[in-house]
Amino acid sequence: MARILITSALPYINGIKHLGNLAGSMLPADVWARFKRGQGHEVLYICATDEHGTPAELAAAAAGQDVRTYCDEQHQIQKAAGEAFGLSYDWFGRSSNAPNRRLTQHFARVLEDNGLIEERVDQMIYSIDDGRFLPDRYVEGTCPHCAYEKARGDQCDNCGRLLDPMDLKDPYSSVSGSRNLEVRDTRHLYLLQTKLEGRIRDWISSKSDWQTLARSIALKHLDEGLIDRGITRDLKWGVPVVGPDGGPRPGMEGKVFYVWFDAPIEYIGATQEWAEATGGTWRDWWRTDEGADDVRYVQFMGKDNVAFHTVSFPATILGSGEPWKTVDTLKAFNWLNWYGGKFSTSQGRGVFMDQALDLLPADYWRWYLTAYGPEHSDSAFTWEQFQSAINKDLADVLGNFVNRIVKFTESKFGGIVPEGAALTDEDRALQTQIDAAVAEATAAFEAMEFRKASQAIRAAWVLGNEYLQVAAPWTAFKTDPERAATAVRFALNLVALFARLAAPVLPFTAPKIAASVGETDLGWPSADEDWLARVPVGRPVQAAEVLFRKIEDEQVAEWAARFGGGEG
Numbered sequence: 001m002a003r004i005l006i007t008s009a010l011p012y013i014n015g016i017k018h019l020g021n022l023a024g025s026m027l028p029a030d031v032w033a034r035f036k037r038g039q040g041h042e043v044l045y046i047c048a049t050d051e052h053g054t055p056a057e058l059a060a061a062a063a064g065q066d067v068r069t070y071c072d073e074q075h076q077i078q079k080a081a082g083e084a085f086g087l088s089y090d091w092f093g094r095s096s097n098a099p100n101r102r103l104t105q106h107f108a109r110v111l112e113d114n115g116l117i118e119e120r121v122d123q124m125i126y127s128i129d130d131g132r133f134l135p136d137r138y139v140e141g142t143c144p145h146c147a148y149e150k151a152r153g154d155q156c157d158n159c160g161r162l163l164d165p166m167d168l169k170d171p172y173s174s175v176s177g178s179r180n181l182e183v184r185d186t187r188h189l190y191l192l193q194t195k196l197e198g199r200i201r202d203w204i205s206s207k208s209d210w211q212t213l214a215r216s217i218a219l220k221h222l223d224e225g226l227i228d229r230g231i232t233r234d235l236k237w238g239v240p241v242v243g244p245d246g247g248p249r250p251g252m253e254g255k256v257f258y259v260w261f262d263a264p265i266e267y268i269g270a271t272q273e274w275a276e277a278t279g280g281t282w283r284d285w286w287r288t289d290e291g292a293d294d295v296r297y298v299q300f301m302g303k304d305n306v307a308f309h310t311v312s313f314p315a316t317i318l319g320s321g322e323p324w325k326t327v328d329t330l331k332a333f334n335w336l337n338w339y340g341g342k343f344s345t346s347q348g349r350g351v352f353m354d355q356a357l358d359l360l361p362a363d364y365w366r367w368y369l370t371a372y373g374p375e376h377s378d379s380a381f382t383w384e385q386f387q388s389a390i391n392k393d394l395a396d397v398l399g400n401f402v403n404r405i406v407k408f409t410e411s412k413f414g415g416i417v418p419e420g421a422a423l424t425d426e427d428r429a430l431q432t433q434i435d436a437a438v439a440e441a442t443a444a445f446e447a448m449e450f451r452k453a454s455q456a457i458r459a460a461w462v463l464g465n466e467y468l469q470v471a472a473p474w475t476a477f478k479t480d481p482e483r484a485a486t487a488v489r490f491a492l493n494l495v496a497l498f499a500r501l502a503a504p505v506l507p508f509t510a511p512k513i514a515a516s517v518g519e520t521d522l523g524w525p526s527a528d529e530d531w532l533a534r535v536p537v538g539r540p541v542q543a544a545e546v547l548f549r550k551i552e553d554e555q556v557a558e559w560a561a562r563f564g565g566g567e568g
């Protein structure tokens with residue numbers, strides 16, 4: 001049994017997440033956690049809300065709330081949405097909690113002791129009317145590259161370029177709109193990434209098994225050359241910058257760490273929260289000198305987060321010189337796009353987690369986003385593709401197979417698993433094909449190839465349906481009831497197997513499928529196991545309610561009209 005630590009990129013606090021966030025980080029992490037637990041491994045799946053930074057302050061202001069109250073509420077909303085989607089976090093923490101504050105201040109201190117942090121005096125935009133500096137999105141103005149007039153201090157939404165607030169032309173305060181601004185000196189901490197470049201490159205080179213997307217983004221970033229990075233901000237909401245004695249740092253009173261400095265540290269912080277809440281131990285998951293040597297650490301994220309996880313966060317960890325666990329495998333996803341562009345929280349574009357569950361159960365979305373997700377390239381959400389995935393894969397293939405055979409057992413065999421005769425060559429041939437599909441699904445999941453794994457699982461379901469066509473127990477029943485009984489017993493065992501194959505992706509439906517043949521075990525099948533001997537002769541079976549309802553064309557039309565997609 002292996003020990004596996006899994007984290008998915010921390011969802012930001014500014015509102016409920018959309019299907020793109022789900023597809024690109026939380027859902028695949030959950031599917032994989034379930035797969036690994038199903039194999040019997042010890043899994044710790046950690047996530048948290050990422051709560052600091054200017055967007056949180058601005059969103060709170062827009063909601064007319066103080067930022068602490070806003071984050072309290074939004075955290076609960078995201079936690080509930082995750083649960084409703086079956087995201088099986090062992091812990092869903094908060095980057096604003098005490099463990100992350102202590103750890104962030106600790107890392108800053110050891111980095112400074114190691115000569116990797118330096119105080120520098122910067123020039124920043126100060127708003128006289130607001131009485132404050134305007135970091136990041138607090139200032140807007142005209143983009144120097146594309147002349148877009150509402151570019152933000154950190155990035156232009158029109159051309160996508162990363163900006164420095166000082167780059168903007170005609171800047172104004174995004175809080176008050178005031179143009180009464182001046183440039184003032186302000187003191188900040190810089191992480192000297194230039195000194196760490198060699199160490200980070202060596203570390204990445206040692207990760208020869210990373211997938212292309214993660215590796216190429218990491219190397220591109222290094223090849224462009226690292227710069228020393230400002231890791232503090234003139235904000236109120238965040239982890240306070242402190243001096244050596246833990247009190248305010250002279251000359252930097254009232255400043256906080258930059259959100260991208262503290263957010264990834266929350267992976268460790270949230271593990272500590274979990275340990276405090278459950279009586280678990282966190283250090284043997286994170287400290288290689290205290291037992292984390294045998295832990296395999298896997299991270300899931302969308303592609304825009306890769307540089308932060310392959311360069312910035314490792315700079316913190318490696319620079320500390322302390323024996324912290326670093327990521328072993330990084331699985332990155334491309335964009336799930338919505339009609340006309342990327343899903344976007346700030347622009348309210350796409351379908352959001354709460355809305356999705358108002359339309360259909362979680363498993364429908366989980367299947368679509370896993371089997372047709374943005375894995376090797378960007379992929380576009382379309383209502384038509386979604387409808388076809390649900391109607392064909394889930395309703396016609398899986399649901400139909402399960403209900404047909406269980407109902408037939410009810411009507412012709414009194415709802416009891418019949419014994420039948422010995423397996424025929426036809427049965428044996430199918431068994432071999434099913435074994436091959438299971439082996440393929442296992443290999444694909446091991447390789448974190450989610451679309452491939454889903455295809456192999458679906459292939460197994462299709463084989464089951466084809467078997468029913470050929471073995472046709474309903475006709476055999478009239479001429480050779482013994483043969484019909486054999487086929488039924490075979491197929492009922494397939495039902496039990498299919499539930500186990502479905503379990504990582506369809507956690508709400510798999511137990512219902514299993515229950516219809518009296519099973520509760522949803523462990524992932526191992527290669528050498530005799531799944532045909534699973535459901536014992538004489539056991540009662542009972543058809544489940546409708547497992548999957550087909551999506552009608554009228555529903556698609558209505559949703560497309562409501563959410564702005566369709567026919568795009």
Ligand SMILES: Nc1ncnc2c1ncn2[C@@H]1O[C@H](COP(=O)(O)OP(=O)(O)OP(=O)(O)O)[C@@H](O)[C@H]1O
Nearest residue numbers: 009011012020021024025301302335336343344345
């Ligand atoms: N359209 C998308 N497709 C796939 N992954 C995405 C998509 N949008 C965001 N992600 C990923 O979701 C995770 C959580 O992201 P986060 O909460 O920071 O939202 P975000 O990237 O700011 O999204 P938005 O721009 O819509 O606000 C990150 O790993 C991010 O890369």
Ligand SMILES: [Zn+2]
Nearest residue numbers: 143146156159
């Ligand atoms: Zn621009």
